[in-house]
Every structure is written in structure tokens, then in C-alpha cells.
Amino acid sequence: MTASALSFRLAVLCVIAGMGMGIGMAASQNHALMPAHAHLNLLGWVSLFLFGIYYERRPALDTSRLAMIQVYLWTIGTVILTIAVGALHLGYDAFDPIAGISSIMVLAAMLLFAYFVFRPAHSVTPAPTARMTPAE
Secondary structure, X not given: OOHHHHHXXXXXXXXXXXXXXXXXXXXXXXOOXXXXXXXXXXXXXHHHHHHHHHHHOOHHHHOOHHHHHHHHHHHHHHHHHHHHHHHHHOOOHHHHHHHHHHHHHHHHHHHXXXXXXXXXXXXXXXXXXXXXXXXX
């Protein structure tokens, strides 16, 4: 599996879970989990989907082990952070260090992604773009 395919699949799982959280909050009229819901949708759905697009445009990176590590680290950190943020907003203060550690995991994954984005251009080859010619 490629990093882009994994990113897209995990993003869809995150948005399904996030939508379920949103529907649950609406049905119960209890919006205490709104911050966790927002973290899951932004970090899980949006960011993972954007990572997938980036990796898909760079075939050499898409098949690299380091890109897969970045996706897994991001996902694990996001899931743990979402749970910790939810627990904190429900009054479980013991989850504060877990939120801190998982935030560092997500930051580490973003720093790894930043490395991919900012490394020298000669080491990254984008996918060829399709050129369209007008019909005559």
C-alpha cells in the first residue's frame, strides 16, 4: 500500500467517526465533546486527505517507508489526542499528560512532513501533469 492510499483510507475513517460524534452530540444536545470532534475532523479528515494528495503527486515519496511512518505516527497521535481532549472536556484531568504526549507525536509527524516539503527539489520528482490540447 502507498502512503497516499493509506492517508485517504484513514481520512475517510476519521470523517465517519467525526460525523458520528457530531450526530451523537446533536441527538443528546450535549456538546461537551465539540473540541475532540473538531480535532478529529481537522487532524484526521482534512490533514490526512491533504497528505494523501501531496504523496500521490510525488510517486517516489508515496512508496517510501518514511512517508508511511509519517502517516502512521500522525494517525496514532491524532486518535490518542482526540480521546484525551474528549476526556479532558468531560472532566478527567488525568488525561492532560496523555494529551501533551500525543500533541508531541502529531508535531513530530508534521516536522517529518515539513522535511518532505522543504527538502531539495532534485530529490522530489512530482508526478507528470496531463497536458490537454484543444479539440479542433
